[in-house]
Amino acid sequence: MHLIWLRTDLRLHDNTALAAASQRGQVAAIYLITPEQWLAHDDAPCKVDFWLRNVQHLSLALGKLNIPLLIRHAATWDQAPAVLSELCRELSVKSVHVNEEYGIHESQRDAAVAQALEADGVTFHSYLDQLFFQPGSVLTKTGTYFQVFSQFRKVCYNRLHSALPRLVATPKAQAKLELKSDSVPTMVQGFEPPSETLRALWPAGEDEARRRLDAFADQQISYYKDERDFPAKPGTSQLSAYLAAGVVSPRQCLHAALQTNQGEFESGDIGAITWINELLWREFYKHILVGYPRVSRHRAFRPETEALAWRDAPADLAAWQQARTGLPIIDAAMRQLLETGWMHNRLRMVVAMFLTKNLLIDWREGERFFMRHLIDGDLAANNGGWQWSSSTGTDSAPYFRIFSPLSQSEKFDSDGVFIKRWLPELAALNKKEVHNPAAAGGLFGVADYPRAMVDLKQSRERALAAFRSLPSRLEMAGHE
CATH class of the missing domain: 1.25.40.80 (Serine Threonine Protein Phosphatase 5, Tetratricopeptide repeat)
Structure with a gap:
C-alpha cells in the first residue's frame, strides 16, 4: 500500500504525487485537518470552508478510481509525524508521496515527517508540482x-x-480495497462557516x-x-x-x-x-x-525598512478594516473583500498603498487582515503584494511612487460603477462626485457616508518624510 498525503493539491488531474504513488501499486489518500495550525497561519474561515468543500469533491472523484480518502486530525503540524507514522503502521504503508510546499513551516513539517517515516522503514517522496x-x-x-x-x-x-512542463497523466482505477473513505467534516471548530452567498460565488471541485x-x-x-x-x-x-x-x-x-x-x-x-x-x-x-526565508518570518525583504517609524493607530486601522475611510474606492474594495472573500488585484495595490503610505500603518497589519479574509490567501503572493505596495519588498514600488486613491478611482472606475455596486449609499452622486463625496458640496457631503479620514496630500508628505529618514542600504549591510 502507498499513500498520497494531499495538502494544497486538491485535484485528480495533473497531480504529480498522485500519479507517482499510483504507479507503485495500490494507493490510499490522506488529508489532515489541522485547525490550530490554520489559525496560527491566519487562514480565513471562507478559505478553510473552500478547502473542505473541495476535499469532499475530490473524495468522490477518487472514489470512482477506488482510491479511499482518509481524514485524520492533528491540531498542529508538530503532530503530523506521529499521526502519519501511526497510519502507515496501521495500513502497512511502504511509501508516502507529497507535492512540495514552500515556506519555512511547510519545509520543517515535511522534514520532520520524512525523518519519522524513514525511522519506520517508510520512504518519503516529494515532487515539484505547484x-x-x-x-x-x-x-x-x-x-x-x-x-x-x-x-x-x-x-x-x-x-x-x-x-x-508536461501535464501529468491521471491515474486509472485500481482494484477495490477493503478500506472505506472517511466522511469529510463540513465545519471545523474555530472557523465560522461563510454565508451561502459567498459559497455560491466559489463552487468547489x-x-x-x-x-x-x-x-x-x-x-x-x-x-x-x-x-x-x-x-x-x-x-x-x-x-x-x-x-x-x-x-x-x-x-x-x-x-x-x-x-x-x-x-x-x-x-x-x-x-x-x-x-x-x-x-x-x-x-x-x-x-x-x-x-529569502525571512519573508516567512514576518520580516521585511529589504532589511533597512525594518527601521520605518510606522504609526500605532488602532482607530485608523479599524476604519480601514471596516470600510469607513471616507474614500469610496478604498471602502468599496474593502466591502468586496469582506463580503466575497476576494478583492480585485488592482484594488489590492490601492488599498495596501493607502494603509502603508497614507495611514503609515505597518504592512504586516494589512497582510494579516487580508489572510484572515481572502479565499485565495497564499503566503507568497500576499506577502509579495504587500511588500511591493509598502516599498519594503523585492522589485518594490519606489517609496516616492504613491498611488492616489482618487486618481486610481477616476482612472479605473471612471463612471463609479464599482463604487456604487459596493457603496449603494453613494448611488445618487454623479460620476464626478462619486470619487470624492466631500467635494460634492453641502455641509457634510453625503449624510450616511463618512468624511475622508486623512488629507491625501499631507499624509503623502508624512510617508515620504518617514522613508527619507531611513538609513541607507549600505549602512544596513553591516547589520544583516
Whole structure:
C-alpha cells in the first residue's frame, strides 16, 4: 500500500504525487485537518470552508478510481509525524508521496515527517508540482536568487522554450480495497462557516475550476491586458482561489493560455502573454519564499525598512478594516473583500498603498487582515503584494511612487460603477462626485457616508518624510 498525503493539491488531474504513488501499486489518500495550525497561519474561515468543500469533491472523484480518502486530525503540524507514522503502521504503508510546499513551516513539517517515516522503514517522496521550476534552479549568474522579476522572467522564458512542463497523466482505477473513505467534516471548530452567498460565488471541485479556465481562455484572455485593471469589468480569470488550493494546476493554466496563442508566450496575443506573466509572478514570489526565508518570518525583504517609524493607530486601522475611510474606492474594495472573500488585484495595490503610505500603518497589519479574509490567501503572493505596495519588498514600488486613491478611482472606475455596486449609499452622486463625496458640496457631503479620514496630500508628505529618514542600504549591510 502507498499513500498520497494531499495538502494544497486538491485535484485528480495533473497531480504529480498522485500519479507517482499510483504507479507503485495500490494507493490510499490522506488529508489532515489541522485547525490550530490554520489559525496560527491566519487562514480565513471562507478559505478553510473552500478547502473542505473541495476535499469532499475530490473524495468522490477518487472514489470512482477506488482510491479511499482518509481524514485524520492533528491540531498542529508538530503532530503530523506521529499521526502519519501511526497510519502507515496501521495500513502497512511502504511509501508516502507529497507535492512540495514552500515556506519555512511547510519545509520543517515535511522534514520532520520524512525523518519519522524513514525511522519506520517508510520512504518519503516529494515532487515539484505547484511550480514550473524547482526553487534554486532559476538563479543569477552569481548563483543567487533573483530579486527583480523582469530578470527572473527572462530566465524562465528561456527554460520554457526548451522544456515546457508536461501535464501529468491521471491515474486509472485500481482494484477495490477493503478500506472505506472517511466522511469529510463540513465545519471545523474555530472557523465560522461563510454565508451561502459567498459559497455560491466559489463552487468547489475540479469541474468548476476547469470550466472557469476554459471560459477565460476561450472568451476573455485576449482582453486581459486591457480589462484586468477595471474592477467593474469581468476582466480577470477568477481562478486564484482554485490555484491557491491546488484545484487547478499552474501547468493546466499555462497550457490553456498557450493553446489560445499558438504555443507562444512572448509574441502573439498580448492578453495571453500578460496572463502568463501573472503565472510567473506567482512563481517568483514562491521562489522568494525559499531563497529569502525571512519573508516567512514576518520580516521585511529589504532589511533597512525594518527601521520605518510606522504609526500605532488602532482607530485608523479599524476604519480601514471596516470600510469607513471616507474614500469610496478604498471602502468599496474593502466591502468586496469582506463580503466575497476576494478583492480585485488592482484594488489590492490601492488599498495596501493607502494603509502603508497614507495611514503609515505597518504592512504586516494589512497582510494579516487580508489572510484572515481572502479565499485565495497564499503566503507568497500576499506577502509579495504587500511588500511591493509598502516599498519594503523585492522589485518594490519606489517609496516616492504613491498611488492616489482618487486618481486610481477616476482612472479605473471612471463612471463609479464599482463604487456604487459596493457603496449603494453613494448611488445618487454623479460620476464626478462619486470619487470624492466631500467635494460634492453641502455641509457634510453625503449624510450616511463618512468624511475622508486623512488629507491625501499631507499624509503623502508624512510617508515620504518617514522613508527619507531611513538609513541607507549600505549602512544596513553591516547589520544583516
